Amino acid sequence: MPKSNRKASPALGKTPRLAIAILAAGKGTRLKSKHPKVLHEVGGKPLVAHVISAATRVVPAADTYTIIGHEADRVRRALADTGVRFVVQSEQRGTGHAIMTAQEALSNYDHVLVLSGDAPLISPQTISSIRDFHLAERAAMTILTARLDDPTGYGRVIRKSHGGDEVEAIVEQKSLKKGQEKIHEINSGFYAFTTKPLFAHIDELRTANPHGEFYLTDMAEILKKARVVALETSDPHEVLGSNTRAELVALDRYLRMAKCHQLMARGVTIYYPESCVIDADVEVGADTVIEPFVQLLGKTRIGLDCRVRSYSVIKDSLLGDVVTVRPGTIMDQTRIGSGAILGPYSHLRPGSEIGDGAHVGNFVETKKIRLGNHSKANHLTYLGDAEIGSGVNIGAGTITCNYDGINKHKTVIEDSVFVGSDVTLVAPIKVGEGAYIAAASCITENVPADALALGRARQTVKEGWAREKRRAKAAKK
Ligand code: UD1
Ligand code: CA
Numbered sequence: 001m002p003k004s005n006r007k008a009s010p011a012l013g014k015t016p017r018l019a020i021a022i023l024a025a026g027k028g029t030r031l032k033s034k035h036p037k038v039l040h041e042v043g044g045k046p047l048v049a050h051v052i053s054a055a056t057r058v059v060p061a062a063d064t065y066t067i068i069g070h071e072a073d074r075v076r077r078a079l080a081d082t083g084v085r086f087v088v089q090s091e092q093r094g095t096g097h098a099i100m101t102a103q104e105a106l107s108n109y110d111h112v113l114v115l116s117g118d119a120p121l122i123s124p125q126t127i128s129s130i131r132d133f134h135l136a137e138r139a140a141m142t143i144l145t146a147r148l149d150d151p152t153g154y155g156r157v158i159r160k161s162h163g164g165d166e167v168e169a170i171v172e173q174k175s176l177k178k179g180q181e182k183i184h185e186i187n188s189g190f191y192a193f194t195t196k197p198l199f200a201h202i203d204e205l206r207t208a209n210p211h212g213e214f215y216l217t218d219m220a221e222i223l224k225k226a227r228v229v230a231l232e233t234s235d236p237h238e239v240l241g242s243n244t245r246a247e248l249v250a251l252d253r254y255l256r257m258a259k260c261h262q263l264m265a266r267g268v269t270i271y272y273p274e275s276c277v278i279d280a281d282v283e284v285g286a287d288t289v290i291e292p293f294v295q296l297l298g299k300t301r302i303g304l305d306c307r308v309r310s311y312s313v314i315k316d317s318l319l320g321d322v323v324t325v326r327p328g329t330i331m332d333q334t335r336i337g338s339g340a341i342l343g344p345y346s347h348l349r350p351g352s353e354i355g356d357g358a359h360v361g362n363f364v365e366t367k368k369i370r371l372g373n374h375s376k377a378n379h380l381t382y383l384g385d386a387e388i389g390s391g392v393n394i395g396a397g398t399i400t401c402n403y404d405g406i407n408k409h410k411t412v413i414e415d416s417v418f419v420g421s422d423v424t425l426v427a428p429i430k431v432g433e434g435a436y437i438a439a440a441s442c443i444t445e446n447v448p449a450d451a452l453a454l455g456r457a458r459q460t461v462k463e464g465w466a467r468e469k470r471r472a473k474a475a476k477k
Contacts, residue, residue, distance in 0.1 A: 024118075100214065
């Protein structure tokens with residue numbers, strides 16, 4: 001939140017029309033990546049997606065213009081569900097050039113807030129305060145600034161006078177004159193412009209700089225007579241950018257720790273939070289304990305009083321209350337009932353629905369199944385495309401043979417069935433309620449309710465056979 005205690009004066013006359021432009025066209029050369037910079041993820045989300053979600057809490061998505069260029073189609077696809085508009089800057093000739101590209105769209109507004117697509121910690125409150133300060137100051141350009149201990153790499157803000165709000169110029173790192181490197185007040189890359197003076201003068205930008213680019217920062221000097229002001233933020237974290245991998249990782253760590261602290265404040269215990277990776281949208285109920293080295297990803301929601309033990313990775317899953325997830329369990333798009341016990345080392349793949357109080361144990365893989373309440377599959381089993389009732393016991397080593405090389409087929413196991421160990425169920429197949437299946441059976445035909453099915457060769461015993469073999473061997477020597 002910015003330091004200034006000035007209040008925005010209510011807009012005179014009609015409410016000004018406000019747009020947000022997000023600069024997201026750059027290649028991100030310093031990341032040394034083949035992927036577009038703004039799609040690199042921090043806190044489990046692309047950089048620019050964080051900026052968009054803050055922006056669209058200040059103006060509607062329909063007034064938010066994301067300027068894309070490098071790998072524009074990929075960026076557009078990744079952001080399609082945000083509802084923002086896109087402007088394509090097909091050649092990336094600098095931040096000033098990006099805004100020139102968007103001139104036609106932005107000229108319909110009175111003011112435009114410009115945000116940097118690679119600085120993901122910006123909050124809606126800070127964006128609003130740039131707007132309010134800009135309107136109250138009746139400025140042509142307002143620059144959000146921050147004082148950083150290490151300002152290296154950022155543009156420096158030269159104020160007209162010490163303590164005054166007005167700005168003389170922004171000087172980029174590479175163009176700093178002697179003494180200017182000592183200035184710790186940096187340009188955050190977040191601005192507000194009044195569109196009339198902006199577009200009346202934007203063609204005065206020149207490319208006489210070390211990068212040969214049109215710098216948006218040069219608008220400060222161009223517009224200074226029309227009033228350019230600086231608003232210093234009190235939370236310098238919010239403006240941190242991600243030009244390098246090291247900066248990217250630092251931002252990710254910051255977001256992860258912030259998420260852990262938010263959950264802890266809501267009653268969740270997280271041991272060694274610095275070892276856990278929890279995405280922004282994850283929800284966890286009070287009294288749940290998260291052990292070290294756990295990942296909770298995507299839209300995962302975990303209930304009350306659960307315990308998630310170490311090395312578990314849970315993505316886009318819903319867990320009820322009092323669920324125990326033992327170490328090393330991997331889950332993706334699953335629903336887990338209350339009181340269930342999973343793992344260690346279970347792999348629950350998409351579409352697995354595990355009932356209340358059910359157990360899924362060591363080295364059990366599930367995919368697209370429903371396992372009823374209090375049913376158990378505790379050891380070394382594959383259950384795919386299956387509908388399994390409640391109170392069912394699935395013995396160790398059971399396999400649903402769901403795939404014939406072309407199609408997938410379904411296995412139905414009704415309530416209270418007992419499946420012995422090492423059973424193969426060749427789908428499509430149905431086992432009726434209360435039936436028993438003998439260990440080591442290969443079941444290829446439906447089993448009626450309450451029946452016993454045996455599907456294995458009868459055992460033969462040859463008395464004394466082994467002794468005879470040993471004797472014959474000894475006689476040869
Ligand atoms: C910019 C500012 C610098 C400020 C810093 C804050 C300029 C010249 N410098 O430097 O004063 O301290 O941000 O983080 O503006 N982009 C486009 N089109 C382009 C070029 C860039 O859309 O042609 C986008 C990039 O994708 C990025 C943003 O603009 O999201 C900023 O560009 P970047 O190259 O990262 O600027 P910095 O060197 O960080
Ligand atoms: Ca940057």
